[in-house]
Amino acid sequence: MTFQPFVPTGGLAGWRFLQNTISAQREAHGQGAVLQRDLDYFAQNIGKIDTAEQLVGDYRLLSVALTAFGLQDDINSKFLIRKVLEEGTIETDALANRLSDKRYRDLSRTFGFGDFPVPSTKISDFADRIAERYKSRSFEIDLGKTNDSMRLALNAERELVSIGNDGTSNRTKWFAIMGTAPLRKVMxxxxxxxxxxxxxxxxxxxxxxxxxxxxxxxxxxxxxxxxPKLLGRILDRYTALDGLSNGTTAPSSPALVLLRGF
Structure with a gap:
């Protein structure tokens, strides 16, 4: 049986509910049989992968890899993914560095096919690290089936921190936000x-x-x-205003009145 993540309502009230229940919901979701089968297959086979071509050629491995970075919709863009992986991230003109969506760069850097003589797939704890990403993203994807706004909020909660800690200029960080559709929507x-x-x-x-x-x-x-403090304000404001536009937050809601003063 697979646990379906949920919130009983949208808007700020739904976000508060999710914040209060997310640990229990993640734990229940992580025990799903399908998810476990995918991760078991990944753990058993990723160490055999030496090249980007091999990874792209194994649909189940590639599915886990792309989902772990929020790129699951690109599963059929095999030429693009292979090129991103093979060119790596060291050269400034590498495809992963030229794409505005930083998720491609993260994918390429993490797998290391184009950056290191030996790819990261050979590291003993690599499967475990990808598994954690995969479980987190899979939870968000399934939550999005019932409330996509909450999926976007969870994604932004992670990605804003990641981009903020990147060693690039503030201007480049904003371009990364603007070039990543889920995060851009929240902002x-x-x-x-x-x-x-x-x-x-x-x-x-x-x-x-x-x-x-x-x-x-x-x-x-x-x-x-x-x-944390500013990120919390951003996500509160996003969920409240999104709830208003979708009819799940009343225009006279005290929380919304407060947020309008931000």
């Missing part, structure tokens, strides 16, 4: 930006993100936005 909603905003020139979009972040959260420094 656009939290900053109350209209859908048509995405049609503006890229530099104007960046300028607007910075200005709105300064006005609402008091900073546009992505590292600061990933710190």
């Amino acid at each position: 656009e909603t939290a900053l109350n930006l209209p859908t048509a905003f995405a049609t503006l020139p890229i530099d104007k979009q960046l300028e607007t993100f910075l200005e709105r972040s300064e006005a609402i959260f008091g900073t546009s420094d992505v590292r600061e936005l990933g710190e």
Whole structure:
């Protein structure tokens, strides 16, 4: 039997429920038979993989690998994935570094096919590290089947911290946010930006993100936005405003009135 993650409602109330129950829900979800079979197969076979070509050629291994990085929708883009993995991340012109979505770079760097003489698949604890990522992402994916907004919030909770701790410039970090669709959606909603905003020139979009972040959260420094207190405000604001647009938060809700003052 597979446990289905859930929230009883959307908006800020749903987010609070998820925060209070997530440990128990993750534990129950992690015991699912299908998930365990996928991870057992990965653990038994990933150590046999020497090249990106071999990984891409094994659908079950590739599925776990891509899901662990939130790239499961790219399962059929085998040429792209192989090229990302083979070129690595050391060279500035490597494909993974040229793509705006940092998840490709993380995937390539973690597997190490293009960065090291011996790939990370040969490291003894590699399967365990990927398994933790896979379980986390799988939980979010299944939660998204009943409430996609909560999936996006959980993703942002992790990814904002990751991008904030990256050793790149703040401008580059914002471009990473803008180039990662799930994270961009959260930030656009939290900053109350209209859908048509995405049609503006890229530099104007960046300028607007910075200005709105300064006005609402008091900073546009992505590292600061990933710190617990500010991150909590971002996710509270996102879930509340998203709930309002989807009809799960009343316009007169005390929580929403408070958030409007942020």
